[in-house]
Ligand SMILES: Nc1nc2c(ncn2[C@@H]2O[C@H](COP(=O)(O)OP(=O)(O)OP(=O)(O)O)[C@@H](O)[C@H]2O)c(=O)[nH]1
């Protein structure tokens with residue numbers, strides 16, 4: 004796209020947004036510094052970010068108590084799942100340091116490109132069900148996004164109570180077969196029959212997120228896993244002190260059966276953003292031995308001679324279903340649609 008000249012009004016609006024942002028961050032910094040200098044804070048302690056709200060975060064200390072905190076000036080934006088050092092205060096505390104993140108989930112943001120939404124996630128649970136019909140390219144979007152972020156994905160087949168319908172069972176078996184062959188873990192549940200033991204087991208001692216297409220049962224699973232009280236608190240926390248609804252951000256829950264769940268509508272759509280063709284290729288784990296060995300360095304794996312990927316598909320070393328899904332995702336990239 005050519006350079007676009009901004010109209011005066013557009014330029015004014017952008018400037019206004021930038022001014023407001025910088026004013027907001029100055030206010031945030033001065034509040035944190037005021038509290039720190041005022042000396043009314045407790046000792047430094049380790050904390051976990053439960054949720055983030057604009058310029059403040061909710062932090063859980065080692066004693067499991069939670070507190071709203073301001074963020075010290077030199078720190079980046081903090082997100083749910085971050086491990087931090089903070090000082091508790093009478094009314095509000097201050098986060099003074101951020102520990103290194105081992106993984107980070109990002110979403111597109113109109114201003115900053117990609118914006119972090121949650122940190123330190125260990126596994127992405129891709130939920131599918133016999134109904135709505137599972138499609139390989141949808142599953143692959145999530146798998147590729149997880150692989151790209153360096154987070155272990157696993158597949159969760161929910162609504163297993165529907166598998167007594169033979170045509171649904173056949174579809175599910177066919178869709179899941181290539182993933183099992185690739186070594187992806189597949190776990191089965193039925194939220195309806197409260198048959199959650201396999202899921203409870205894989206969630207233990209880990210920080211997980213649920214993703215998957217609408218209607219597969221993510222909410223039902225979260226509701227079955229968490230006590231009602233935890234969910235009620237979560238609803239409350241989405242209102243600020245004036246009772247206005249604030250942007251819903253990711254929230255961290257400790258599961259009574261062990262493990263941590265980070266959940267938000269934004270995270271559930273995880274993976275539906277732009278990525279480069281190279282990232283996409285790397286997200287298909289079985290492509291690895293064939294990448295970079297095509298005759299042409301810029302091979303698009305369409306009809307080029309000596310294409311290593313096409314040869315691997317011919318030889319059955321890459322499944323046709325997965326290659327088809329790769330092509331669908333590449334087309335979406337080329338058409339500049341979100342992947
Ligand atoms: N048969 C059956 N139905 C289920 C099961 N789990 C959930 N459902 C039903 O599936 C429908 C969708 O469930 P939700 O939990 O709302 O699905 P979701 O993935 O959260 O959907 P979104 O909120 O749109 O992303 C509801 O009618 C549930 O009652 C299950 O194990 N078996």
Ligand SMILES: [Zn+2]
Nearest residue numbers: 297302304310
């Ligand atoms: Zn090629």
